[in-house]
Amino acid sequence: MASAAEQLAANLSFSSFRSATDLKKRLWFTLGALIVYRIGSYIPVPGIDPVALAEVFKSTSGGILGMVDVFSGGALSRMTIFALNIMPYISASIIVQIMTTVLPSWEAMKKEGEAGRKKLNQYTRYGTVVLAVLQAYGIAVGLEGAQGGGGSVVVDPGLYFRFVTVVTLVGGTMFLMWLGEQITARGVGNGISLIIFAGIVATMPGALVQILELGRTGAMSAAFIILLLVGMIAVVAFAVFMEMAQRRILVQYPKRQQGNKVYGGESTHLPLKINTAGVIPPIFASSLLLAPATVAGFGAAQGSEWMIWITNYLGHGRPAYMLLYIGLIMFFCFFYTAVMFNPTETAENLKKYGGFIPGIRPGKNTADYLDYVLTRITVVGSLYLAAICALPELLISQAAIPFYFGGTSLLIIVTVTLDTVTQVQSHLLAHQYEGLIKRARLKGRK
Numbered sequence: 001m002a003s004a005a006e007q008l009a010a011n012l013s014f015s016s017f018r019s020a021t022d023l024k025k026r027l028w029f030t031l032g033a034l035i036v037y038r039i040g041s042y043i044p045v046p047g048i049d050p051v052a053l054a055e056v057f058k059s060t061s062g063g064i065l066g067m068v069d070v071f072s073g074g075a076l077s078r079m080t081i082f083a084l085n086i087m088p089y090i091s092a093s094i095i096v097q098i099m100t101t102v103l104p105s106w107e108a109m110k111k112e113g114e115a116g117r118k119k120l121n122q123y124t125r126y127g128t129v130v131l132a133v134l135q136a137y138g139i140a141v142g143l144e145g146a147q148g149g150g151g152s153v154v155v156d157p158g159l160y161f162r163f164v165t166v167v168t169l170v171g172g173t174m175f176l177m178w179l180g181e182q183i184t185a186r187g188v189g190n191g192i193s194l195i196i197f198a199g200i201v202a203t204m205p206g207a208l209v210q211i212l213e214l215g216r217t218g219a220m221s222a223a224f225i226i227l228l229l230v231g232m233i234a235v236v237a238f239a240v241f242m243e244m245a246q247r248r249i250l251v252q253y254p255k256r257q258q259g260n261k262v263y264g265g266e267s268t269h270l271p272l273k274i275n276t277a278g279v280i281p282p283i284f285a286s287s288l289l290l291a292p293a294t295v296a297g298f299g300a301a302q303g304s305e306w307m308i309w310i311t312n313y314l315g316h317g318r319p320a321y322m323l324l325y326i327g328l329i330m331f332f333c334f335f336y337t338a339v340m341f342n343p344t345e346t347a348e349n350l351k352k353y354g355g356f357i358p359g360i361r362p363g364k365n366t367a368d369y370l371d372y373v374l375t376r377i378t379v380v381g382s383l384y385l386a387a388i389c390a391l392p393e394l395l396i397s398q399a400a401i402p403f404y405f406g407g408t409s410l411l412i413i414v415t416v417t418l419d420t421v422t423q424v425q426s427h428l429l430a431h432q433y434e435g436l437i438k439r440a441r442l443k444g445r446k
Contacts, residue, residue: 023188023428026427029183033182034183037176037179038198040080040081041078041082042078043081045083047161047164048079048155049152050079052146053077053153057077068085070200070409071196073202074203075199079143081168083139084136084139084169084170084173085176085196086196088127088128088131088135089173089176089180090196091127092125092127100120101342125177132169132170136166136169137162137165140161140165141162143165144161179191180192183195188423188424193412194420197412200409211228235388238388240414242384246271246272247274248271249270249271250269251269251270251350251355253266253268253353254356272341273381274384276340277333277340277381278336278411279411281328281333281336281385282385282411285389286325286408288328289325321393326386329385333378333385337374337378343370347370348363350362351366357369388411389407393407
């Protein structure tokens, strides 16, 4: 007995040690990969005048270029090899997800399991290359036409510069896509999300220094800075609460008898998140609004009256901009939720495995009930997204806050942090189960 107990304790301690060692390796790998990403975000594209480039981006920081620059951690404003960041991959992933609901062949491919998932991932990679090439060429042409106070942004414009820029930016995006997949497989958390997370977090120390500098020079009162910091904490807490909130629908499975044994009879729940769409609605809404505003900004500089009118009415904090922004967020919230969750398919799966919602008939009635519940919680989720994303616009326009706090950036930080913590806990829990299984085997040998 003593020997068995000693062996059991040794096995459990070895399992815990191996769990800690494996998790530590994964964390170090993730940290190393993110350091490589941050180093690459400071390697410039050849043939760019950094002084003229800084002046051009300073005048267009409020448009879509400013939003992409926040996601890339400043790589776009420095025009480095990671200037496109991972955004072409995100766009391609969203397009593939939407196509799986539009094309029956792609929908069938999605249901094929691992083989179908690999095919869709391959299509996503192809789409990433196409989008990256188009965006890189557009940036190259735009840089050739951009003029800073010190002259042209491009030192030697021409076909060779466009070729080098396209190859460099596309290569940087493909490397980040590969790096994200390596983090997912060998590190902790979702690699693509962590890359965007690292880019956003990297800009926060500089933003905080800006706020403190305004307080030191007297441009902003100390009381307002304290109130702003307290408000930040409150908004983060509210975002965490809403991202974790869910509506749990009770699902019952009937008992069934096979031979002399009775199986089933247990109950579980179907979780429906309040914010099913995640960060996609604000990204789509910002892109649709900021893209014409950015183009209009360049046209306004040339004296075009139409471009000046668009710039005036679609500027940050303007009533028309705010109404369109909130409306687009709510629209895309419902649209993307419908893409992500299919009540009819879920009802069919429940019916296939014998599950049912108490008081609701299986089949069409279950699908209608799920659609009814999902519509109600999506209303709450869309209002939450609209409030979170409208807050920074009001701060920028009314209080002249010099950095983008809240909205898409805040949502990405909160969701990625929660997802990473959940994966770390799942990793530790899996090894604890492994230790319990070994313990049960040792007891069986006695």
